Amino acid sequence: MRFNKVLTVLLSMLLVVSLLGGCSSSKPAEAPKTEAPKAEAAKTEAPKAEEKKAAGKMYIPVISKGFQHQFWQAVKMGAEKAAKQYDVEITFEGPESEAQVDKQIEMLEAALAKKPAAICLAALDSKAAIPLLEKAKAANIPVVGFDSGVDSEIPVATASTDNAKAAGYAADKMAELIGGKGEVALVVHDQTSATGVGRRDGFANRIKEKYPDIKIVDIQYGGGDHLKSTDVAKTIMQAHPNLKGIFGSNEGSAIGVLNAVNELKKDGKIVVIGYDAGKQQKDAVKSGKINGSITQDPVGIGFKAVEAAVKAAKGEKIEKNIDTGFKWYDKTNMDGEEFKPLLYD
Amino acid sequence: MELGMNLKKPLLKSDATQKLLAFAGLIFLFVGFSLASPNFFKFDNIVSIILATCVNGVLALGVSFVIITSGIDLSIGTVMTFSAVMSGVFITFMKLPIPIGIIGGILAGAACGIVNGVTITKMKIPPFISTLGMMMITKGLSLVISGTKPIYFNDSPFYRQISVGSILGSMIPGFEIPNAVLIFFAAAIIASILLTKTVLGRYTFALGSNEEATRLSGVNVNFWKTTIYTLCGAYCGLAGILMSSRLNSAQPALGQGYELDAIAAVVIGGTSLSGGEGTIIGTIIGAFIMSVLTNGLRILSVPQEWQTVITGVILILAVYADIVRRKK
Numbered sequence: 001m002r003f004n005k006v007l008t009v010l011l012s013m014l015l016v017v018s019l020l021g022g023c024s025s026s027k028p029a030e031a032p033k034t035e036a037p038k039a040e041a042a043k044t045e046a047p048k049a050e051e052k053k054a055a056g057k058m059y060i061p062v063i064s065k066g067f068q069h070q071f072w073q074a075v076k077m078g079a080e081k082a083a084k085q086y087d088v089e090i091t092f093e094g095p096e097s098e099a100q101v102d103k104q105i106e107m108l109e110a111a112l113a114k115k116p117a118a119i120c121l122a123a124l125d126s127k128a129a130i131p132l133l134e135k136a137k138a139a140n141i142p143v144v145g146f147d148s149g150v151d152s153e154i155p156v157a158t159a160s161t162d163n164a165k166a167a168g169y170a171a172d173k174m175a176e177l178i179g180g181k182g183e184v185a186l187v188v189h190d191q192t193s194a195t196g197v198g199r200r201d202g203f204a205n206r207i208k209e210k211y212p213d214i215k216i217v218d219i220q221y222g223g224g225d226h227l228k229s230t231d232v233a234k235t236i237m238q239a240h241p242n243l244k245g246i247f248g249s250n251e252g253s254a255i256g257v258l259n260a261v262n263e264l265k266k267d268g269k270i271v272v273i274g275y276d277a278g279k280q281q282k283d284a285v286k287s288g289k290i291n292g293s294i295t296q297d298p299v300g301i302g303f304k305a306v307e308a309a310v311k312a313a314k315g316e317k318i319e320k321n322i323d324t325g326f327k328w329y330d331k332t333n334m335d336g337e338e339f340k341p342l343l344y345d
Numbered sequence: 346m347e348l349g350m351n352l353k354k355p356l357l358k359s360d361a362t363q364k365l366l367a368f369a370g371l372i373f374l375f376v377g378f379s380l381a382s383p384n385f386f387k388f389d390n391i392v393s394i395i396l397a398t399c400v401n402g403v404l405a406l407g408v409s410f411v412i413i414t415s416g417i418d419l420s421i422g423t424v425m426t427f428s429a430v431m432s433g434v435f436i437t438f439m440k441l442p443i444p445i446g447i448i449g450g451i452l453a454g455a456a457c458g459i460v461n462g463v464t465i466t467k468m469k470i471p472p473f474i475s476t477l478g479m480m481m482i483t484k485g486l487s488l489v490i491s492g493t494k495p496i497y498f499n500d501s502p503f504y505r506q507i508s509v510g511s512i513l514g515s516m517i518p519g520f521e522i523p524n525a526v527l528i529f530f531a532a533a534i535i536a537s538i539l540l541t542k543t544v545l546g547r548y549t550f551a552l553g554s555n556e557e558a559t560r561l562s563g564v565n566v567n568f569w570k571t572t573i574y575t576l577c578g579a580y581c582g583l584a585g586i587l588m589s590s591r592l593n594s595a596q597p598a599l600g601q602g603y604e605l606d607a608i609a610a611v612v613i614g615g616t617s618l619s620g621g622e623g624t625i626i627g628t629i630i631g632a633f634i635m636s637v638l639t640n641g642l643r644i645l646s647v648p649q650e651w652q653t654v655i656t657g658v659i660l661i662l663a664v665y666a667d668i669v670r671r672k673k
Contacts (some may be wrong), residue, residue, distance in 0.1 A: 068493045068598040096484075097601070191649065221649045225599060226592050231397040235643040238390040239382065259592065263396070263509055263523075264389060279497055280594060345494070 057089040060309045061111035062120040062302070063104065064094035065147060065193075070278050071251065071298050074344040075147070078302025079120070086310045088117070098193065098224065101125040108132050118142045118309035124193065126151035142312035146305035148194035156312045159304040159322040161296040163198030164205075166326035167249070170273050170294050171206035173328060174214075174245050177271045177291055181213035182244030185236045187253040189224035196221075199249045199275065217243065222256050229256020230263070237264055245271035251278040254293065258284050277343040285331055292330030295342045300324045366666060367615055367630040374634065378641035385644050392522060394633070394640045399508075399529040400425075400588045402632040404607035405614075406536045407580025409628045410573045412611050413540075414552040415620025416472040418574065419604050420461065420479035421581045426600030427483035428454040428585030433496030433595035436504060443501055450589075451582035457483055458578020462571025484601060491597040498593050508591035525587050532583060537625040539576070549573055553620025609656075610635050613663040634659070 062079050066072045076092045083090040091111075095103035101124045108129060111119055119141055123129045133154040136143050143150065145158035174184060186203060190196040200219060207214050217240050222229030229248070233256045237243055248254030254274030258281070261270055267289060274281050274293035284290040301324045311318045329339055379386040404421050411418045432450030435441045441449070457479055464475040498504040507524060514521035540546040548569045551559040560566045589595040614631030616623030638659060642652045 068488060070494065073493065096598070218646050220643060220646075226594075226596055227400065227588060227599065230591070231393070231639070232643060234393045234397075235390075235640050238387065238393060239384045239644040239646070241384065255592070263393075279495070279499075283499070 057087065058117040058310065058313060059089045059091075059114065060118050060120060060306060060313070061114065061116050062090050062092045062146075062306065063107050063111060063122070064092065065098050065104070065122045065124050066096070067092070067094045068096065069251070070344050071276055071296075074298035075302035075305075078299035078304075079306045080302075081299070082303040082306035082310070086307065088306070088310055090306060094122075095124070098124060098190070101128050105129060105132065112136055112139070112141065115139070116141060117313040118144060120144045120146055120305040120309050121150055121155075122147035123150045126194070130154075142309065144305050144309040144312060146301050148198075151194065157308040157318045157320055157322055159301050159308060159324055161301070161324055161326050163195050164202030166294045166296070167199040167202030167247075167275075168206040169326070169328060170199075170247055170275070171203045172210075173292060174203075174247060174271060174273050175207070175211045177273075178214070178244040180211060183215050183217045183240055183242050184245040184247065185216065185218040185240065185243055186220070186247050186249065187229055187233050187236070187257050188219060188221050188249040189229075189253050191221055196249065203247055203249075222253055224250055224252035226252045226255050226259070229253045230259040231256075233257040233260035234264060237261075237266065237270070243270060245273065247273045247275075249275050251276040251281060254290065255280050255284075258290055261289065277345075279345045282334070282343055282345070285329060285334060288331050292328055295327050295329055295339070297324045297326070297342050298344060299341050366670065367613065367627055367634065367663070370663070371630050371634050371637065374637050374641060378637070378644065381641075382644045385641060390640070390644070392526070394636050395526045395529075396508075396523050396591075397640065398632050398636040399525045400584050400591075401603065401606050401610060401635065402529050402629060403532050403580055403584040403587060404603060405610040405628045405632045406532055406625065407577035407584075408604075408607050409536070409611050409614075409616055409623055409625060410540065410549055411472070411577045412608070412616050412618060413549050413620055413623040414570065414573055415556075415618075416465070416570070416574075417608070417618070418461065418476045418577050419473065420457065420476040420483060421577065421584075421607055422600040422603030422605075423480050423484040423487065424454050424457045424578055424581040425585040425588065425603060426595070426597060427457065427487045428582035429589035429595040430487045430491050430496060430585075430597055432586055432589060433498065434490060436501055437496050437498060440500075443504055446504075447507070447586050450586050451579050454582025454585060455575050455579040457581070458575035459571060461578065462574035465574065466567035466570050480601070480604070487597040487600070491595065493597060495597065496595040498589070498595075504590050505593045506590075508587050525591065528583070528587060532580065533625055533629055536580075540625055545569070545572065545576075550621060553622070555621075606635065607632075609660050613660060615667055617667070631663075634663075 064072050064075060072094060079090055079092055093107055104124050105128055108121065109132060112132060112135060119136060121143060129150060130152055133143055133150065133152060137154050143155045145155040147160055186200060188196050188200045204216055207216055218236050220232045220236060222232040229252050233246060237260055246257045248257040257272050261267060261272060272290045274290050277295050281290060281293060285293055304322050304324055308318050308322060327342060334343065384390065404425060408418050408421050428450040431453035432446045435449040436443055436446035461476055461479050464470050465472050509523050511521045511523055540549060548564060552566065552570060556566060610631035611628050612618060613634050614627030616627060638656055639652060642655060
């Protein structure tokens with residue numbers, strides 16, 4: 001009984017809060033134009049930032065797909081850099097695993113309730129987030145997608161790596177390194193997210209289109225879990241003794257492939273191409289055990305997402321698709337100055 | 346379940362049938378996959394399967410004891426991670442010698458087990474809840490302590506050899522069985538001796554069959570229960586060492602979900618969740634069934650979605666077979 005009372009009180013409080021949050025969408029911000037024309041991102045925000053300061057700092061929640069992974073820590077670094085530069089307040093949060101779509105939705109709900117100036121979101125599942133995004137749109141809160149982005153018309157901009165393009169480049173490199181023919185396989189981190197699907201298809205399609213003599217014999221998923229990816233990669237190598245190369249689609253997958261090569265003593269016999277960075281992967285690229293990897297620019301992703309959110313909140317025009325780029329690194333070029341901020345530990 | 350007092354006799358008999366049943370299942374899978382793919386039954390692949398079983402197997406060994414007492418431990422996956430992180434702290438951060446780091450990691454796991462035992466016996470919190478709490482605590486602590494970053498063992502190349510090195514291979518050329526496998530088998534033999542030959546094992550079964558009767562016959566139930574959870578924690582610690590040494594790093598974000606695989610292995614091996622029965626050999630067979638299944642389906646390039654479905658079906662069938670056998 002007592003528990004019921006407490007529950008009732010809590011529920012009614014929640015109701016009041018959500019009502020308040022829902023009704024008082026009295027943000028002055030002008031409705032951001034969804035169809036912002038490309039290019040010409042105005043670069044004169046300095047004086048405007050001053051104005052905002054007087055009225056209290058702008059608040060922008062950044063909701064990522066995770067926070068534990070080194071990649072997300074680098075995104076966070078970039079987001080914080082932008083927050084400092086534009087003098088806005090940000091929070092950075094994300095669910096513990098990339099399967100927790102529900103947790104992320106809760107975070108988004110909570111963020112919306114705080115009536116932010118804008119929201120940055122890397123959706124785990126775009127479709128699941130759409131009702132909330134519509135709510136944000138109705139409340140004139142601009143949404144900026146980052147990383148895998150949000151598959152909808154609502155976000156005013158998306159700061160991301162073109163996964164398919166980057167993976168296609170990895171396929172070109174794979175073809176070059178194995179001499180244009182033979183069997184290759186993929187260890188992918190998942191089969192539902194935009195990054196997983198984009199990288200898998202980007203790689204596979206390029207092989208199919210350009211390299212008729214290369215056969216993709218297997219595509220398996222390791223969930224980005226280092227240990228599972230190791231066993232997945234080992235099994236693939238056992239099943240296909242003539243395998244020439246493997247592509248690991250993110251850090252955990254690439255490390256899994258690397259471990260498998262080590263454990264089966266296939267160094268030098270199998271071409272390994274990775275994705276992202278991380279200390280182990282960097283060391284392996286340096287020693288040549290991984291022939292090369294694609295790196296995104298996580299710091300840039302975080303920075304550009306917050307930058308776009310600030311501009312959108314002020315009603316400035318921004319580019320719809322902000323390509324944050326990718327780079328190929330191997331032992332010959334990875335010590336270059338340009339890679340320092342990209343190759344996180 | 347069984348009559349509380351008459352523990353030994355019906356147990357032995359049902360154990361034998363269960364072992365046979367599970368073992369037959371394992372053989373069936375082996376033969377099936379060997380026929381389906383020429384790449385399955387090869388020395389390297391068999392070694393891969395055994396190596397892939399080690400972490401899950403050691404976790405399953407530990408949790409077998411707990412399940413036989415009719416308890417449950419949901420914290421095993423994250424306690425494993427916590428132990429791995431702690432050994433990383435000892436070895437990489439504090440630069441302690443590797444053996445101390447290993448013992449420290451195992452003790453960290455055991456410490457979590459003690460806390461589980463105390464919350465269950467003294468605070469009277471049901472095992473499901475207290476170990477669920479411990480699951481979250483250790484998961485969070487692993488991230489806090491490691492600073493959400495993996496801890497690498499790059500300065501201690503020997504650490505990696507614990508799992509993937511091969512003492513056997515260095516003695517007998519070509520017989521490259523990784524050390525992790527030997528450690529796993531040793532851990533299994535110890536578990537089997539503890540369960541069948543010692544007073545700890547007897548009380549484990551007694552607690553699971555009838556806790557009240559055990560208490561009334563003058564056994565210090567709280568002490569033995571706590572000991573059993575501690576033992577389980579220590580096994581998680583060992584699993585943590587094996588995992589981190591294989592990955593050459595303590596990955597603080599891994600671990601959750603591993604507990605369910607381990608519990609599934611125990612159950613497939615014929616240990617009843619209502620307690621009082623179970624064998625170590627059953628657990629090992631259960632763990633092997635799971636990894637043979639995953640390996641075989643992967644070799645056949647069955648899409649991963651279906652692999653999960655099939656594993657689920659096998660789990661249900663295995664437990665159903667057990668129930669049917671029991672009714673007879």
